[in-house]
Amino acid sequence: MTQPMQSTIPDKKKPLAIRMWKERWLYLFLTPGLIYFIIFKYMPMWGVLMSFQNYQPHQGLLGSQWVGLRHFERFFNEPEFWMLFRNTLYIAFMDLGIFFPLTIILALMLNEIGRELFKKTFQTLIYVPHFLSWVVVVGICYLLLTTEGGTINELLAAMGFEKVNFLMSESWFRPLIIMQMIWKDAGWGTIIFLAALAGVSPHLYEAARIDGASRMRMMWHVTLPSIRSVIVILLILRLGNFIDLGFEQIFLMVNALNREVGEVFDTYVYRVGMQQGQFSYSAAVGLFKSSVGLVLIVVANWLAKKFGEEGVY
Amino acid sequence: MNKGQRQMKQFMVGTIALAMLVTGCSSGNEGPATGTNGTNTGNGNSNGGSEAPFEMHLMYNFDGVEFPPAGNEVHQRIEQLTNTTLRIEQLPGSAFEERLPVMLASGDLPSAVPIPRRHQKLPYVVNAVNSGLFWEIGPYLDQFPNLSQINPVINENIMYDGKTYGLPRVRPLARRAFHYRADWTENLGMEEPKTIEEFYNMLVAFKNDDPDGNGQDDTNGMVMMQNQIGRYFTPFFGAPNQWEERDGEFIRDAMTEEFLEALKFEKRLYDENLLNRDFAIMDRPEWTAAIETGRAGARNDVTGSAIVIQEPLQQNNPDARIGLFSILEGDHGKRVFAEGGHNGFFLFPKSSLPTEDDLLKALRFFDTLAGEEGANLLLWGIEGTHYEMVDGKPQHIEAGNYGEMVGSPYSAPLSTLPGTVNAMEGDKEELEIRATEIELENEEFMVSDPTLPLISETFLESGAQIETILEDAHVKFVMGEINEEQWRAQVEVWRSRGGDQIAAEYAEAFARASE
Structure with a gap:
């Protein structure tokens, strides 16, 4: 794989401008990407300034009053802060501890399917829910679970059990959230793993088979080690979004009776900041979340490298 | 989930800042391709003689299907009538609300x-007003025969610091209403409920006495949706409309015993299954469907929507x-809560209307549209295209598609004084007439929210946040999750989280305003 790259190495002795001219087409291909990042990712970063201001649209970023860390102080001193923190972490850990391994397991299972047609059909089927919006997914969930004629509650009643108020209960909120996440996105999450699995050399399996390894043994000693670096990279990337939860999903599922376990940073910012036009405060909470994400990525990357894996940078 | 993440990021720093930069840089642009450009007809005009047409730049939300093409007949007629050249940018409701702060940031105002x-x-609005970005229009309104007819109560409701800046899109002040199945009460030999007890009895009968006469236990009492608890029955038990001003002190509704009585009534409805069990998570479409399909017999909404729900209901059941x-x-007599009496209002920026003369022309535009000819145009459209005269009364022509061609694009956003004041009157359905009657009757028994024109800094900062404490508590109480204590x-x-502070700030603002 490294073969073609080596041919460019001798060029490094020449001046940069000449090298650039030589590779001008490659640079041309790079430009749209660069422009995209500059315009849509770097320029908006100035907006972060507003989290240290009392931002007023008509005064603009330059004219608004500077207030230092006031918005951050307010956020950390909110009585809700720890509730939000707890809820967010809880769901984030469920995401990491249940959803993420599940996608790997699902990918491994798909990989074990021998019949190509069956495999492809099954793969397509589990991708489909990903293309539904959260509004639809939550809507289906409501239809199934409501106490007023919901299918599951009717079934429970018909079997002589008491109806369960799934949608308005604190204890059911988190299970429902994770189940919806799995139903909607677990299939989609397998894609990259499947691609990695396809790249595992068949020779390794042949060798293992000759040595008399069972399927489980092969999975454990051949398949998993082969895709380990992909798993690590995806894990690191996922950590970056650790506390960015699906806003829509949670927003749609939260109500008066489960707010205590359901409200997370994202829904809080929407309710308190955006809807009330408090741009600076919203930006401050957003900045806080991004900082946590950055710290997690840096630490995870450092750890990964410590253990001899390739990081994301 | 990626979608959600992306959206949230946009909500955070991304979009706001980005949009600000992008629109800021491109200020002077027309905005998205959806905007339509007016054509100058150059025709004579009905007022102002040979004066050159005034350029009127407007931007508003449009929630219809497709905005009529530029230079259409209605557009031209408005230009002629008001002696303006119209430039209209329209955006869907949600995008429009997001665009407003950005627009203020760019300084490129219509x-x-x-x-x-x-x-x-x-x-962001209060600060812009306070920093003198907009004209105070109060002193000019007297010159305009139609705008001066706007109910002063409504003007007061949108004052900033006791001064009039806004020109309201007027709607009825007290329009909250209960809808019920009149055919069911008739089947049961009941009258329209006049008291709380009669209403309760009606719900009991709806649930138990088979009001639709099909021999099945398939009817329910009342259907409510989320965020309605603690709002609709409170006036009948004597609670204040959100806040009450007593000797300069401000008292929140939830702090009164009367409010608790109303909440207990709702709890009673819930406990006796006269109210849908899932009200806390019920959304609007389902709520509407419950009435349309005849599952529930009563709901609470506004006067104007009774006719709107009767149509689909009658499609399911003609009787x-x-x-x-x-x-x-x-026990507290007749009471009904008033609202602001408007569906938003216009502010007039000094940057786009630099002189007093410009302001007067802009106001004249709205005044003319509220006059007889303008009101007829907005309410009925153009004769022969959108309506025809039948027995001396106007009637909409179905093929004219008034709603899509005139109603949503021009009438709804541009009407200030309601068209019904100066326009021709057509034949009305019984429910429409009843709705208008009730709106008028209600004005006598209105209870206003005294805080409407008052500003509380704490409310602006954390009002919505702590409001959730109350809303959730009301729901939990009605559902029996928490007790009275x-x-x-x-x-x-x-x-303690800010409610008292808000009350104090309202009291202060009230004292200042009444000086």
Whole structure:
């Protein structure tokens, strides 16, 4: 794989401008990407300034009053802060501890399917829910679970059990959230793993088979080690979004009776900041979340490298 | 999930800042391709003689299907009538609300900025008004025969610091109403409920006495949706409309015993299964469907929507009829809560209307549209195209598609004084007539929210946040999740988390305004 790259190495002795001219087409291909990042990712970063201001649209970023860390102080001193923190972490850990391994397991299972047609059909089927919006997914969930004629509650009643108020209960909120996440996105999450699995050399399996390894043994000693670096990279990337939860999903599922376990940073910012036009405060909470994400990525990357894996940078 | 993440990121720093930069840089642009450019007809005009047409730049939300093409007949007629050249940019409702702060940031403002009702007291609007970005229009209104007819109560509701800046899109002040199945009460030999007890009895009968006469237990009492608890029955038990001003002190509804009585009534409805069990998570479409399909017999909404729900209901069941009332009498006499009486209002920026003369022309534009000819145009459209005269009364022509061609694109956003004041009157459905009657009757029994024109900094900052404490407590109390004592404790939490502070700030603002 490294073969073609080596041919460019001798060029490094020449001046940069000449090298650039030589590779001008490659640079041309790079430009749209660069422009995209500059315009849509770097320029908006100035907006972060507003989290240290009392931002007023008509005064603009330059004219608004500077207030230092006031918005951050307010956020950390909110009585809700720890509730939000707890809820967010809880769901984030469920995401990491249940959803993420599940996608790997699902990918491994798909990989074990021998019949190509069956495999492809099954793969397509589990991708489909990903293309539904959260509004639809939550809507289906409501239809199934409501106490007023919901299918599951009717079934429970018909079997002589008491109806369960799934949608308005604190204890059911988190299970429902994770189940919806799995139903909607677990299939989609397998894609990259499947691609990695396809790249595992068949020779390794042949060798293992000759040595008399069972399927489980092969999975454990051949398949998993082969895709380990992909798993690590995806894990690191996922950590970056650790506390960015699906806003829509949670927003749609939260109500008066489960707010205590359901409200997370994202829904809080929407309710308190955006809807009330408090741009600076919203930006401050957003900045806080991004900082946590950055710290997690840096630490995870450092750890990964410590253990001899390739990081994301 | 990626979608959600992306959206949230946009919500955070991304979009706001990005949009600000992008629109800021491109200020002077027309905005998205959806905007339409007016054509100057150059025709004579009905007022102002040979004066050159005034360029009127407007931007507002349009929630119809497709905005009529530029230079259409109605557009031209408005230009002729008002002696203006119209430049209209339209955006869907949600995009429009997001665009407003950005627009203020860019400084590229239209001739009149429509502020949605919900944004009246948002800090970005209040600050812009306070920093003198907009004309104070109060002193000029007297010159305009139609605009001066706007109910002063409504003008007061949108004042900033006791001064009039906004030109309201007027709607009825007290329009809350209950809808019920009038055919069911008839089947049961009942009258329209006049008191709380009669209303309760009606719900009991709806549930138990098979009002649709099909021999099945398939009917329910009342259907409510989320965020309605603690709002609709409170006037009948004597509670204040959100806040009450007593000797300069401000008292929140939830702090009164009357409010608790109303909440207990709702709890009773819930406990006796006369209210849908899932009200806390019921959304609007389902709520509407419950009435349309005849599952529930009563709901609470506004006067104008009774006719709107009767149509689909009658498609399901031709014999069905909707009845309508606003007031249930209790021990406190007849009471009904008033709202702001407007669906947003226009502010007039000094940057796009630099001289007093410009301001007067912009106001004249709205005044002319509220006059007889303008009101007829907005309410009925163009004769022969959108309506025809039948027995001396106008009637919409179905093929004219008034709603899509005139109603949503021009009438709804540009009407200030309601068209009904000066326009021709057509034949009305019984429910429409009843709705208008009730709106008028209600004005006598209105209870206003004294805080409408007042500003509280704490409310702006954390009002919505602590409001959730109250809302959740009401729902939990009605559902029996918490008892009265715990409910009271939650109200105390609300008070200590800023409620008392808000009350004090309102009292202060009130004292200042009444000086």
